[in-house]
Amino acid sequence: MVSRPIVCGPLIGFLLGDLKTGLIIGALLELIWINVISVGAAIPPDATIVAVTCTTLIILTERTLQLSNNFQGSYRMAVLALTMPLGEIFRSIDIRQRKLNAHFVHYLDREISKGNLKAVEKVNYLSLFLFFLKGFLFSLIAISIGVYILPKLFSYLPYGILRGLDFAYRVLPALGLAIAFNTFRG
Amino acid sequence: MAISQMDNIIIKKSDLYRLFWRSFCLQAVWNFERMQNLGFLYILAPVLNRLYPEKEKRVQSYRRHLEFFNTHPYFANALVGIVARLEEEMAKGGEVKPEQITTVKMSMGGAFGGIGDSLFWGAWRPFTALVACVLVIIYLRKWEGAWLAPLFFLFLYNFLHFHTRIKGVMEGYEKKTKMVRLLKKRHYSRTIWSSRLIGLGLVLLAVIIIFFRDWRAIERLYFLAFFLSIVFLNRRRISSAKLLYLLIGISCAGAYIF
Numbered sequence: 041m042v043s044r045p046i047v048c049g050p051l052i053g054f055l056l057g058d059l060k061t062g063l064i065i066g067a068l069l070e071l072i073w074i075n076v077i078s079v080g081a082a083i084p085p086d087a088t089i090v091a092v093t094c095t096t097l098i099i100l101t102e103r104t105l106q107l108s109n110n111f112q113g114s115y116r117m118a119v120l121a122l123t124m125p126l127g128e129i130f131r132s133i134d135i136r137q138r139k140l141n142a143h144f145v146h147y148l149d150r151e152i153s154k155g156n157l158k159a160v161e162k163v164n165y166l167s168l169f170l171f172f173l174k175g176f177l178f179s180l181i182a183i184s185i186g187v188y189i190l191p192k193l194f195s196y197l198p199y200g201i202l203r204g205l206d207f208a209y210r211v212l213p214a215l216g217l218a219i220a221f222n223t224f225r226g
Numbered sequence: 227m228a229i230s231q232m233d234n235i236i237i238k239k240s241d242l243y244r245l246f247w248r249s250f251c252l253q254a255v256w257n258f259e260r261m262q263n264l265g266f267l268y269i270l271a272p273v274l275n276r277l278y279p280e281k282e283k284r285v286q287s288y289r290r291h292l293e294f295f296n297t298h299p300y301f302a303n304a305l306v307g308i309v310a311r312l313e314e315e316m317a318k319g320g321e322v323k324p325e326q327i328t329t330v331k332m333s334m335g336g337a338f339g340g341i342g343d344s345l346f347w348g349a350w351r352p353f354t355a356l357v358a359c360v361l362v363i364i365y366l367r368k369w370e371g372a373w374l375a376p377l378f379f380l381f382l383y384n385f386l387h388f389h390t391r392i393k394g395v396m397e398g399y400e401k402k403t404k405m406v407r408l409l410k411k412r413h414y415s416r417t418i419w420s421s422r423l424i425g426l427g428l429v430l431l432a433v434i435i436i437f438f439r440d441w442r443a444i445e446r447l448y449f450l451a452f453f454l455s456i457v458f459l460n461r462r463r464i465s466s467a468k469l470l471y472l473l474i475g476i477s478c479a480g481a482y483i484f
Contacts, residue, residue, distance in 0.1 A: 041379075063376075075466075120470070142258060145259055145260055153285070164264065200478065200482045203481040204479070208473050217432055220356055220425070
């Protein structure tokens, strides 16, 4: 369960030297995704990739921007809003990989009939590595693009939008807590 | 069969621990066609290797476990234990038939899947995560030890998680299919029910704490209005992302109007 936002957010924050930001973003995202469960064959949007990219981008770019206190919240909200769709994109990649995993099944069908039993373990480790590689490459690409684009994009936003984003950031816990409330109500 | 040969066939306790360690890779080759079948085979491989020294029988046993399999990843361990026991009895020449093992895997996989989803995904994980989030909300401003909250979550969550995994293999091996009756006795429904109730209380506590933070009246009003409107709409079909964009949209519109 290191993959949950409440853990991987602070972990990223700790690695990048800003634990407090990691904790806040992690807790906010955890509350928003708290009801996401994978029942049976359903694959939910990926909360981990959103938490990792969002926390990393906020910590890395906030230093260079040197925002005043009034706009820190609006910048964080903008980053969060732009990284949110990554969860859906990553989900579709995930589904494709799990469909392709069926090839491993057919491959093992043949190999086991031939008597090559060691292939079971090899395929397992290979597939684990592919899962890792997918997440690693995806977040690497997303973060490197984000580091260049986000600060530039942010400077184009008009004052009214900035105020709105700041306001949204302050009341964001309401959204997470309401989702949590509905989850526990059953 | 000589006694020394019989000893070779018996599954030892160390084998069960190996099954436990391997069980973390259950979903490594998760696929849409037969789901966790390869993961299950991977976990069971050491036991099959020990039980069937002859290549011919070993290949057959591997092929039997290539079929469709799906259950909750933590409760899968109970089935691993049960199947290991049944395979052992079959290898010793007992009355167990291959079809019987398949049936057990199918039927109990579904039952365990139901229990596991409602216990872990539906109640325990949201509850422990919420506890950590509320700790962050309470302590972030006053106390520097807020970083303990994620560790607390990991500890609390994995307590039940590891308990289920270890007990699953051990008790599944010992008690075979009587396991189901045991699960009924364990009162999982009480755990689910009480974690939901405490969870609701914690959410309300967090709302009160945030509401009395030092901020402007309009923010307070807006916070409460947004919370209550989502709670009363209670549309769980709307994704979290959409609700987030709705919040941003309303805030930006509000910023232009006021």
